[in-house]
Amino acid sequence: MSASAALVRELTAYLTLKNLPPSSIWLQSFLPTVRASIPLPALQKTALFRLLASDITQSLERTRSLLFPADIHDAHIKERKLVGPIVCQVLDVEDIGRSRWSQVEALEAAERGEGTKGREVIRVIPSDEQGAGCDVEASAGPHKLLLQDAQGTRVYGMELQTIEGINVGMSIGTKLILKGVTVARGMVLLEPQSVNVLGGRIEQLHKEWKDTRKERLKVAAGITVERE
Amino acid sequence: MGKILCVAEKPSIAKAVANHLAPAQAQDVRGLAWLKNYVFDYNFGRTWGASNVVFTSVAGHIKSTEFDQRYRSWNSCNPSQLFDAPIVNYVENDKKVIARNIEEQARSAQVLFIWTDCDREGEHIGTEIRDIALKINPRLEVKRAKFSNIERAHVISAAKNPVPLDEKQANAVAARIELDLRLGAAFTRMQTLALKPMIDRVQELKVISYGSCQFPTLGFVVDRYFRVKNFVPETFWYIKVTHKKEGISVNFNWKRGHLFDRMAVTVLFERCLMAKMAKVIKVQKKPTSKWKPLPLTTVELQKMGSRFLRMDSQRVMKIAEELYTKGWISYPRTETDQFDKGIDLKQIIEKQQQDGVWGPFAQGLMNGGFKQPRNGPHNDQAHPPIHPVNYVVGVQLNDEERRVYEFVVRRFLACCSEDAKGEATDIEISYGDEIFRTHGLIVLARNYLDVYPYDKWESSQQLPQFSVGETFVPTEAKMFDGETTAPGYLTEPELISLMDANGIGTDATMAEHIAKIKERTYVMTRLKGGGRNGGGDGNIEATSTGTRGARGGRGRGRGGRGGRGGGNSGSRQGGNRNGGVQEFIPTTLGVALIEGYDKVGFETSLSKPFLRKEMELQMKAICAGTTTRNDVVHQNLEKYREVFVRTTQQINVLKAVSLGQ
Numbered sequence: 001m002s003a004s005a006a007l008v009r010e011l012t013a014y015l016t017l018k019n020l021p022p023s024s025i026w027l028q029s030f031l032p033t034v035r036a037s038i039p040l041p042a043l044q045k046t047a048l049f050r051l052l053a054s055d056i057t058q059s060l061e062r063t064r065s066l067l068f069p070a071d072i073h074d075a076h077i078k079e080r081k082l083v084g085p086i087v088c089q090v091l092d093v094e095d096i097g098r099s100r101w102s103q104v105e106a107l108e109a110a111e112r113g114e115g116t117k118g119r120e121v122i123r124v125i126p127s128d129e130q131g132a133g134c135d136v137e138a139s140a141g142p143h144k145l146l147l148q149d150a151q152g153t154r155v156y157g158m159e160l161q162t163i164e165g166i167n168v169g170m171s172i173g174t175k176l177i178l179k180g181v182t183v184a185r186g187m188v189l190l191e192p193q194s195v196n197v198l199g200g201r202i203e204q205l206h207k208e209w210k211d212t213r214k215e216r217l218k219v220a221a222g223i224t225v226e227r228e
Numbered sequence: 229m230g231k232i233l234c235v236a237e238k239p240s241i242a243k244a245v246a247n248h249l250a251p252a253q254a255q256d257v258r259g260l261a262w263l264k265n266y267v268f269d270y271n272f273g274r275t276w277g278a279s280n281v282v283f284t285s286v287a288g289h290i291k292s293t294e295f296d297q298r299y300r301s302w303n304s305c306n307p308s309q310l311f312d313a314p315i316v317n318y319v320e321n322d323k324k325v326i327a328r329n330i331e332e333q334a335r336s337a338q339v340l341f342i343w344t345d346c347d348r349e350g351e352h353i354g355t356e357i358r359d360i361a362l363k364i365n366p367r368l369e370v371k372r373a374k375f376s377n378i379e380r381a382h383v384i385s386a387a388k389n390p391v392p393l394d395e396k397q398a399n400a401v402a403a404r405i406e407l408d409l410r411l412g413a414a415f416t417r418m419q420t421l422a423l424k425p426m427i428d429r430v431q432e433l434k435v436i437s438y439g440s441c442q443f444p445t446l447g448f449v450v451d452r453y454f455r456v457k458n459f460v461p462e463t464f465w466y467i468k469v470t471h472k473k474e475g476i477s478v479n480f481n482w483k484r485g486h487l488f489d490r491m492a493v494t495v496l497f498e499r500c501l502m503a504k505m506a507k508v509i510k511v512q513k514k515p516t517s518k519w520k521p522l523p524l525t526t527v528e529l530q531k532m533g534s535r536f537l538r539m540d541s542q543r544v545m546k547i548a549e550e551l552y553t554k555g556w557i558s559y560p561r562t563e564t565d566q567f568d569k570g571i572d573l574k575q576i577i578e579k580q581q582q583d584g585v586w587g588p589f590a591q592g593l594m595n596g597g598f599k600q601p602r603n604g605p606h607n608d609q610a611h612p613p614i615h616p617v618n619y620v621v622g623v624q625l626n627d628e629e630r631r632v633y634e635f636v637v638r639r640f641l642a643c644c645s646e647d648a649k650g651e652a653t654d655i656e657i658s659y660g661d662e663i664f665r666t667h668g669l670i671v672l673a674r675n676y677l678d679v680y681p682y683d684k685w686e687s688s689q690q691l692p693q694f695s696v697g698e699t700f701v702p703t704e705a706k707m708f709d710g711e712t713t714a715p716g717y718l719t720e721p722e723l724i725s726l727m728d729a730n731g732i733g734t735d736a737t738m739a740e741h742i743a744k745i746k747e748r749t750y751v752m753t754r755l756k757g758g759g760r761n762g763g764g765d766g767n768i769e770a771t772s773t774g775t776r777g778a779r780g781g782r783g784r785g786r787g788g789r790g791g792r793g794g795g796n797s798g799s800r801q802g803g804n805r806n807g808g809v810q811e812f813i814p815t816t817l818g819v820a821l822i823e824g825y826d827k828v829g830f831e832t833s834l835s836k837p838f839l840r841k842e843m844e845l846q847m848k849a850i851c852a853g854t855t856t857r858n859d860v861v862h863q864n865l866e867k868y869r870e871v872f873v874r875t876t877q878q879i880n881v882l883k884a885v886s887l888g889q
Binding site for chain 2: 098101114142144156187189221222223
């Protein structure tokens with residue numbers, strides 16, 4: 001066996017163990033970007049990191065057991081349990097505990113560099129690219145997510161209880177592993193014990209989502225958006 | 229015997245203090261009908277011993293600050309030159325008699341004893357008096373009296389314990405005066421010259437004034453106006469559970485409140501119904517209390533005034549000042565919400581025992597009900613919280629005075645009473661995936677509430693017995709929808725809170741800034757929920773901003789206020805529901821100004837509180853001795869000069885917005 005075939009096997013085994021079986025196409029594009037001299041554990045970490053930053057519809061093997069069932073949207077089914085594990089990525093996150101308009105107002109205040117501390121209007125100095133956006137919006141939620149599995153099936157999920165790492169400041173493309181979740185009328189109910197947030201981000205989707213979030217909130221709130 | 233010259237900040241204080249010290253003979257001062265010198269003998273104890281005393285007064289600031297003659301006329305210079313044009317301090321013609329009187333009296337005196345109010349402005353007025361007196365008589369010993377009310381014993385103690393003048397506080401005021409003058413004049417002239425020709429077509433204005441507090445104050449009003457105007461109502465959904473037990477129907481509210489996603493709520497609701505049984509997961513009974521109020525500060529008095537006394541903040545302060553001058557209440561300008569350990573509160577309570585209404589409550593406090601007031605977090609180290617000093621029968625006061633006095637007394641008695649006590653019951657049930665809860669309250673002892681009707685705390689319905697683990701099928705569970713509603717326009721108490729939190733103005737000046745933006749027709753007021761209240765006034769003051777703020781602190785020396793005061797006062801009978809709460813709506817001019825400046829530059833827009841807040845902190849730093857007057861003036865002028873330059877460069881932006889009106 002060639003050295004590279006052995007490496008492919010090692011990496012596949014490592015990632016599969018984490019419920020992230022890589023597709024061969026993805027592995028082929030990954031391998032040339034790393035030097036073979038790197039020790040295996042480091043290489044495994046790098047592969048995991050890159051995989052989390054990828055789009056799983058491209059990068060994962062479509063293993064049936066890791067996908068949503070084909071009839072996941074069936075609204076006739078009152079309730080069923082999915083044993084999983086199922087791998088999915090987050091395409092959208094909404095705070096449904098706050099009105100969209102109040103979120104627009106908060107975003108606009110942040111754009112002006114203002115935050116509020118009680119009644120006090122404070123100047124927020126954006127520390128990094130996401131800075132202001134993040135801490136302005138610590139909300140109890142709950143959040144509604146649009147989830148997508150490796151096959152591209154999209155389904156809504158809703159936080160039943162607060163799950164760490166799920167908020168409107170999270171990265172689009174974050175990967176989740178679902179185990180033993182309940183699906184009711186085609187909606188996945190998310191609880192801390194059934195959701196494992198692996199992290200990651202799909203850079204391009206994330207940027208697009210962030211750049212258009214205000215407009216989308218406005219539309220959802222029912223405003224006709226004028227072009228600025 | 230030596231001669232001691234005492235000078236108070238206003239005639240009423242001179243008269244009251246003089247008469248506390250000894251029977252005084254009032255002598256007229258030629259040239260001013262209201263100015264009197266009170267002459268008497270008094271023994272100041274170990275400080276100066278027995279002395280001849282002349283007790284006179286000024287009327288606020290004696291000196292005015294203005295630009296050098298060359299720069300006074302509007303066309304004399306480019307407004308940008310006002311950032312460093314020379315300024316002069318001088319005695320205005322109508323104050324010359326006062327200054328001369330001090331000079332004459334100082335000539336033969338050994339001691340100058342200053343009795344101006346104990347705050348920053350008072351300290352500055354004190355230095356003005358001192359400078360005038362020392363010029364004539366350089367050997368004078370100069371002291372000031374430290375007092376916060378004009379009750380007799382307090383005054384006598386102040387007379388025997390003089391302290392030095394605080395130069396730092398006076399310097400802070402001097403810095404503020406210079407900045408107000410330069411910034412006010414520069415921006416006012418610039419924006420008036422640029423905008424007036426356009427606005428004249430719509431509205432006749434003498435001047436479009438700028439003030440570093442006025443604008444952020446206006447900014448708050450405009451901000452809220454846009455929030456109201458831009459508001460978009462949205463539908464939300466929620467679940468409500470009702471259960472009947474022991475003949476009592478109990479409403480359980482959804483812990484999530486409401487959600488803005490119909491599908492999500494529908495699914496959750498169905499899961500409740502599927503579960504059939506609800507289970508009690510928490511039953512908690514615990515003693516609870518409603519805390520008595522904190523000792524009264526100025527800001528709090530102003531807020532309560534609009535809420536419960538049917539007066540605007542400026543009116544409340546005017547009345548409070550009168551009550552203070554007459555010796556009924558302590559100095560009404562204070563940030564302190566903690567009583568000093570040394571103050572004899574019982575002695576104050578004792579005096580209120582004779583009242584027909586709250587007298588019995590005061591007696592109760594004297595007979596063992598007394599509790600030490602709570603301590604708030606503020607102490608300005610100058611004045612105690614506002615409290616009654618002496619008892620006055622209601623009939624001796626006019627209607628407005630009576631309302632304010634009653635409030636101050638009730639607040640004080642409430643502070644010295646006990647928290648209201650009750651028992652709270654919290655019950656939570658889980659139903660499906662969701663949690664619902666209900667809350668019950670039984671008031672066991674009203675305590676302070678008996679004397680303080682401004683707070684409400686009432687028992688809810690009695691809850692039936694529930695125990696943890698108990699399950700039941702709820703009598704009813706339903707899904708409802710509702711809609712978000714727009715916030716209201718900014719009310720006066722809200723505006724005061726915003727100014728307070730953002731450091732715009734001081735407790736002494738907030739009411740003035742609010743009055744100013746009304747007077748300038750930048751905002752209108754109307755009764756909340758009611759019709760218009762002619763807030764625009766129509767009478768625009770014609771003064772140039774140059775003299776404005778000569779004594780920014782207080783409502784004195786400003787003519788033509790009477791008209792409005794009447795309009796806002798108690799003649800209205802709004803009942804208690806809305807009280808006299810006024811809401812502010814910006815005029816098109818007010819909106820245009822704020823929008824214009826915002827468009828010129830967000831960063832340091834004059835409509836935002838940031839620049840002004842920094843300035844206020846620097847005033848405090850001067851008082852603390854950590855910075856100097858010159859540094860503060862210099863730094864602020866540089867900051868505002870930047871904004872000024874940018875604004876003049878982009879003056880078309882400002883014009884465009886105003887044209888749009």
